[in-house]
Amino acid sequence: MATQWETHPGARTMGPLPVVGRSTLTANGKTNRQANTATTDLLINSLGWFSIGLGLAEVLAPRKVAKITGARKHTGLIRAFGVREIISGVGILTNRRAAGWVWSRVGGDMLDLASLGAAMTRSGRNRSKTLLSAAAVAGVTVLDIRAAQQVSAQKEEHDALDRLEASVIVNQSPEECYTFWRHLENLPRFMSYLESVRDMGNGRSHWVALAPGNLKLEWDAEITEDKPGQTIAWRSLQGSEVTTTGSVEFQKAAGNRGTIVRVQMSFAARGQALARLAKLAGKHPEQMVYKDLRRFKQVMETGEVITTEGQPAGRTSGATWLDSIAR
Amino acid sequence: MKANCWQSKKKMSVETVPDPKILNSQDAIVKITTTAICGSDLHLYNGFVPSMQQGDIVGHEFMGEVVETGKSVSKLKVGDRVVVPFPISCGKCFFCEKQMYSLCENSNPNAWLAEKMWGHSPAGIFGYSHLLGGFAGGQAEYARVPFADVGPLKIENGFTDEQVLFLSDIYPTGYMAAEACDIKPGDTIAVWGCGPVGQFAIKSAFLLGAERVIAIDKIPERLRMARELSGAITLNFDEVDVLESLKELTGGRGPDACIDAVGMEAYGHGPVYAYDRAKQAMMLETDRPIALREAILACRNGGVVSIAGVYGGFVDKMPFGSLMNRSLTIKTGQTHVHRYMKPLLDRVERGEIDPSFVITHRLKLEDAPHGYDMFNNKENECIKVVLKP
Ligand SMILES: NC(=O)c1ccc[n+]([C@@H]2O[C@H](COP(=O)([O-])OP(=O)(O)OC[C@H]3O[C@@H](n4cnc5c(N)ncnc54)[C@H](O)[C@@H]3O)[C@@H](O)[C@H]2O)c1
Ligand SMILES: [Zn+2]
Ligand SMILES: [Zn+2]
Numbered sequence: 001m002a003t004q005w006e007t008h009p010g011a012r013t014m015g016p017l018p019v020v021g022r023s024t025l026t027a028n029g030k031t032n033r034q035a036n037t038a039t040t041d042l043l044i045n046s047l048g049w050f051s052i053g054l055g056l057a058e059v060l061a062p063r064k065v066a067k068i069t070g071a072r073k074h075t076g077l078i079r080a081f082g083v084r085e086i087i088s089g090v091g092i093l094t095n096r097r098a099a100g101w102v103w104s105r106v107g108g109d110m111l112d113l114a115s116l117g118a119a120m121t122r123s124g125r126n127r128s129k130t131l132l133s134a135a136a137v138a139g140v141t142v143l144d145i146r147a148a149q150q151v152s153a154q155k156e157e158h159d160a161l162d163r164l165e166a167s168v169i170v171n172q173s174p175e176e177c178y179t180f181w182r183h184l185e186n187l188p189r190f191m192s193y194l195e196s197v198r199d200m201g202n203g204r205s206h207w208v209a210l211a212p213g214n215l216k217l218e219w220d221a222e223i224t225e226d227k228p229g230q231t232i233a234w235r236s237l238q239g240s241e242v243t244t245t246g247s248v249e250f251q252k253a254a255g256n257r258g259t260i261v262r263v264q265m266s267f268a269a270r271g272q273a274l275a276r277l278a279k280l281a282g283k284h285p286e287q288m289v290y291k292d293l294r295r296f297k298q299v300m301e302t303g304e305v306i307t308t309e310g311q312p313a314g315r316t317s318g319a320t321w322l323d324s325i326a327r
Numbered sequence: 328m329k330a331n332c333w334q335s336k337k338k339m340s341v342e343t344v345p346d347p348k349i350l351n352s353q354d355a356i357v358k359i360t361t362t363a364i365c366g367s368d369l370h371l372y373n374g375f376v377p378s379m380q381q382g383d384i385v386g387h388e389f390m391g392e393v394v395e396t397g398k399s400v401s402k403l404k405v406g407d408r409v410v411v412p413f414p415i416s417c418g419k420c421f422f423c424e425k426q427m428y429s430l431c432e433n434s435n436p437n438a439w440l441a442e443k444m445w446g447h448s449p450a451g452i453f454g455y456s457h458l459l460g461g462f463a464g465g466q467a468e469y470a471r472v473p474f475a476d477v478g479p480l481k482i483e484n485g486f487t488d489e490q491v492l493f494l495s496d497i498y499p500t501g502y503m504a505a506e507a508c509d510i511k512p513g514d515t516i517a518v519w520g521c522g523p524v525g526q527f528a529i530k531s532a533f534l535l536g537a538e539r540v541i542a543i544d545k546i547p548e549r550l551r552m553a554r555e556l557s558g559a560i561t562l563n564f565d566e567v568d569v570l571e572s573l574k575e576l577t578g579g580r581g582p583d584a585c586i587d588a589v590g591m592e593a594y595g596h597g598p599v600y601a602y603d604r605a606k607q608a609m610m611l612e613t614d615r616p617i618a619l620r621e622a623i624l625a626c627r628n629g630g631v632v633s634i635a636g637v638y639g640g641f642v643d644k645m646p647f648g649s650l651m652n653r654s655l656t657i658k659t660g661q662t663h664v665h666r667y668m669k670p671l672l673d674r675v676e677r678g679e680i681d682p683s684f685v686i687t688h689r690l691k692l693e694d695a696p697h698g699y700d701m702f703n704n705k706e707n708e709c710i711k712v713v714l715k716p
Contacts, residue, residue, distance in 0.1 A: 169421075171419065171420055171421055171424070257421065258421075287439055290439060291439055294438060294439070297432065297433065298417075298433045301417060301419045301420050301432075301433055302353070302417045302418075302419050302420075302433050302474070303352075303353075303399065304351055304352060304353070304399075305351075306351055306417075306433060306434060306436055306451075306473055307350050307351060307436060308350070308436055308460065308461050308462055308463070309350065310348060310350050311347055311348075311350060311462070311463045311471060312328075312330065312344040312345045312346065312347055312384065312463055312467075313332070313344060313380075313382040313383060313384060313463065314330060314332030314334075314340070314342035314344050314381075314382040314383075314384065315332075315380070315381055315382025
């Protein structure tokens with residue numbers, strides 16, 4: 001599952017490249033992502049068994065459950081919940097793509113809470129018991145939500161690092177978008193990590209990228225495909241410290257609503273350049289291209305990229321909350 | 328300059344911070360002459376809006392004088408007196424072209440973050456969390472206003488600040504909530520919440536032709552304001568059963584449209600309230616939709632539930648079956664303020680409304696933290712606080 005930045009043909013002879021991006025290398029050689037996956041799996045498995053256990057109890061001994069939870073009059077309902085619990089428990093345990101099933105548990109908890117709420121409003125004497133069991137179910141819900149979140153996050157992490165893709169709709173014609181992009185020296189206006197792109201003629205260009213900490217990465221590239229108003233593709237030249245390919249496609253959006261812009265890029269590096277590339281990609285390489293595309297949209301529609309960098313705040317450190325989660 | 332900064336839950340403080348600078352060529356810097364505290368700010372104050380950071384300058388209802396413009400600004404000049412709408416809008420995107428300004432696609436630099444939480448991102452908003460752009464707000468001496476040619480409304484006649492300030496938010500917000508009700512002659516409109524937004528919703532419902540407006544709250548002076556200044560029928564939810572009373576007032580049918588001007592921090596009674604508070608405290612639901620549930624259940628078949636109150640995340644026990652089976656329509660959103668500023672200023676000019684009627688307290692900017700505390704606790708008959716830098 002660990003994704004590797006291994007698009008450089010020469011890289012193979014050197015064995016796999018270290019993994020960069022969100023999954024960083026840990027001491028035992030296991031990636032954090034693998035460790036996270038293990039925790040999530042454990043959480044999901046226990047939820048699955050919890051569901052089945054609770055479900056069986058609800059089906060086999062609805063009265064007891066009703067008594068414990070203080071919802072005496074609702075044994076029929078409780079039996080129904082039990083069936084649902086078992087179904088979702090089995091679903092969680094047997095389904096390899098558990099996201100949907102875990103969310104069904106969350107839904108189930110809400111049902112439980114809702115009916116406990118109903119019990120609460122009616123039965124005065126049993127209220128404290130009901131409150132207690134509401135708290136218990138609520139506790140399970142926390143687990144559910146955490147698991148569901150982790151599963152969703154995990155899904156995202158499957159995004160390959162060597163095939164970064166994004167698309168956005170822009171309120172301008174394909175020709176306008178193409179023309180702006182084809183003038184490669186415009187790219188640093190929205191690709192935040194680029195310091196400059198110099199057009200050297202003959203479809204060749206020189207790119208300079210800056211990773212945090214003023215770390216420079218440079219490469220030469222050539223255009224490999226160029227269809228005015230439709231597509232542009234490029235790739236780095238042999239021997240560059242960074243191996244990269246990219247392409248952008250401009251498609252007229254339905255209903256005269258501008259242009260759907262689709263981008264695909266990959267990066268790889270070797271030796272010393274790798275660490276700088278990892279810095280450049282940050283914790284969310286899968287977001288990098290997408291954020292750039294949103295900036296492209298801003299430039300195309302409003303003429304510039306809107307920023308809040310440099311605005312006042314009542315704190316001494318210059319870093320924003322966002323910096324802390326985004327890099 | 329001095330600016331009111333969010334420190335932590337229930338803690339604001341006025342700090343000395345650097346003056347704002349032009350950061351984009353379409354920016355203007357406005358020297359603020361009057362600003363206000365909004366019910367939405369209370370959600371920040373009480374810690375219900377995620378992604379606030381210590382030191383963030385808050386405030387989104389402000390007006391003042393243009394003191395500097397970026398090089399691409401053409402409609403505003405230094406010296407112009409302007410009211411600034413709270414959503415930030417580019418004027419060029421799909422949604423701005425449709426006049427749905429609070430959904431601008433280009434004004435939230437942190438759109439990707441909002442997309443994670445909400446699927447898609449709305450516009451950036453002044454002083455309203457990093458999720459909505461992390462823009463420094465207007466409870467300060469100066470503010471930087473992006474897209475200055477698109478948002479700010481020039482005030483060229485002799486109105487006082489207090490008469491036009493609320494064009495920045497609550498007057499358009501109340502109006503949009505009432506407009507969404509698609510009011511027909513003879514209609515009865517029920518409004519939950521008699522805070523500033525509720526007051527403007529009530530007035531607007533009458534302006535748009537409602538025959539009766541029923542206002543619901545529990546705070547006596549707010550109910551009195553609704554009754555005496557707008558002619559609403561009032562219900563105190565501490566004293567009467569709201570659903571029963573609404574049925575009685577409408578012969579069992581229910582109000583033609585219901586406006587929720589309460590939002591995520593609604594009060595309530597008994598176990599349901601305890602349930603929502605507990606779940607909110609445990610982060611199992613982010614919002615307490617007590618007024619909203621009631622508005623849905625109360626609304627007549629085929630009616631409109633118009634939601635002006637702000638919600639942030641997830642709510643539980645929504646009577647969705649009621650909504651579906653009875654053909655209700657939900658209308659909601661952060662207000663598309665730009666769309667309403669000019670026409671609503673015209674109404675002020677024609678003397679149909681004087682928006683300053685909601686103001687109960689005038690404080691110095693330095694006293695903003697006290698203003699928050701008082702407004703939050705609904706003390707001293709506080710309904711709306713304006714601040715003077
Ligand atoms: N949609 C928008 O663009 C927009 C703009 C501004 C404000 N708002 C929102 O509108 C809401 C109201 O703002 P405000 O400035 O009037 O705030 P406010 O806090 O002064 O008003 C809320 C009122 O609701 C009352 N209330 C609480 N629980 C109630 C219940 N169960 N039934 C009836 N009334 C109840 C309170 O007593 C209070 O008077 C807030 O959620 C605010 O964030 C939305
Ligand atoms: Zn507001
Ligand atoms: Zn826009």
